[in-house]
Amino acid sequence: MIAQQDDEETSLLQRPERLTAKTPLPWDQFWILLFLEMPDPVSSYILAPFVPQLIRDIAVTHGDESQVGHYVGILQSSYYAAHTLTILHWSQLSDHIGRKPVILTALSAISISMFSFGLSKTFFALVVSRVVCGAFDASNSVIKSMLMDITDVTNMPLAFNYIPIPWMIATTIGPLIGGSLSRPADRFPDIFGRSELMKTYPYLLPCSISAFFTSIAWLVTYIRLKESVSTRTPLWELIKGGFFGQSYSKSRQPSSDVIVDPGEANAGEVQSKPLPLRALLTPKVLSVTASYATTGMLQMSLSSVLPIFYAIPIELGGLSLDPPRIGMLLAAQGLTHGVFQLLFYARLHDRFGAGAIHMTGVSSGIPTVILFPVINALARVYGIGMMVWLCVAVQLALTTSLIMCYPCITLFIRAAAPNRASVGATNGIAQVAGAVARIIGPASAPSVFSYSMEAGHDAWLIYYFLITIAFLAVGTSLLLPRDPSVWEDSQQHYRE
Secondary structure, eight states: OHHHHHHHHHHHHTHHHHTSSOOOOOHHHHHHHHHHTSHHHHHHHHHTTTHHHHHHHTTTTTTOGGGHHHHHHHHHHHHHHHHHHHHHHHHHHHHHHOHHHHHHHHHHHHHHHHHHHHHOOSHHHHHHHHHHHHHHOOHHHHHHHHHHHHOOTTTHHHHHHHTHHHHHHHHHHHHHHHHHHSSHHHHOHHHHTTOHHHHHSTTHHHHHHHHHHHHHHHHHHHHHOOBOOSEEOOHHHHHHHOTTTSOOOTTOEEOSSBOOOTTSOOHHHHTOOOOOHHHHOOHHHHHHHHHHHHHHHHHHHHHHHHHHHHHSOGGGTSOOOOHHHHHHHHHHHHHHHHHHHHHHHHHHHHHHOHHHHHHHHHHTHHHHHHHHHHHHHHHHHHOSSHHHHHHHHHHHHHHHHHHTHHHHHHHHHHHHSSSGGGHHHHHHHHHHHHHHHHHHHHHHHHHHHHHHHSTTSOTTHHHHHHHHHHHHHHHHHTTSOSSHHHHHHHHHHHHO
16 A cells, blocks of 8 residues: 555656657547537437427427426436436447447437437327437447547547537537427428428428438448457357356457557557456446546536526526527537637646646536525626626636536546456446436426425525535545546556
């Protein structure tokens, strides 16, 4: 234990020297990964503008407007529930058969499910389409694993500078397509007015555009993307050997067209084999998974409460803003997140390290929560004036710091993996925690907010709830070292 502590201290002292020589980004493959970041959010954001109207059209609520949100929530949660149950298995499978086949499967699922969604006329069919998409769509997780494969600790922060670009594009064009091209026979009668297909299936056009775009991504992946897993097991041999029960080592075939991290391509790493799930549940993996889950729950809870806070009346604890203003604020928030991360994340990482950025990010959740009642109090006394807008701007700026926790956590996930061949499964464990957080956060925070607004209940209950999550996120961040290199060095020392 003493020797290991000395190694950790030495590694931290030597960190600036070791990071001076940075590996260039492999742009011939990196641009493809950036492109592949888009199909998943494009499909989700295309649905967002018209799903409430679609729920009304299929008459599942029988005219009860108060039930529209309930069925929209079921539709959204069905995707994440299926995603939670399967993401770990897909991530493990990508360690064995390679990343590329799993990505191709995910893109096929997105394309088929979006086309099916546009053709659905019942609520059950809509749920089935989203469940299929969630069950087979492991693209986000496996792309992150592939990014870890083709980068190292010197250039991964730079790679994450560019990740916001496809997300900004997807979250911009997705709602535009979904909002403007739904019900085309009504909106554009001169073009689609005679189309019985568009009249019978009024939401098929935007869904088909998403499916077509995803099909293009499938072709690009099939033709241009190179495998990043150095040795692979044939799927049939994997099934016969018992995939989930053990680490299968027979018939692992080396890939002739593979990317290997030049900084870590030693014989021991290349020939290492994926470990079974039980062997992956190390203290390091559990620590980073706990931090990822609490950070995700905090971020998703704040994201779900913000638009509600903006919309509800001032006398009930909100700001009484109309939808256009709320949309502008949220759009500005998303743009700020992307631009700030693009311009400053790599520099901040080189200056302060991943641990410091992550701790600052989760700590920013505390003042973010405190500003909710402060903003409402100012609005009650002075109205919607300069002081209120200044506090709103500060609150949205603080959420930028929280968003930058995610690339830091990815660095810790990579460092926590017991070996390079188990990066996908390790990332899958963390993604399961993130998927659960995406279910619990948006479901619990708005419910607590609604409960706190009811007569006879403590109006501050929602803020107690959010501040508890914030402190929990800060607490789990203390489980992480000051820099991911500490974990990587300790693992290297153990292997030696």
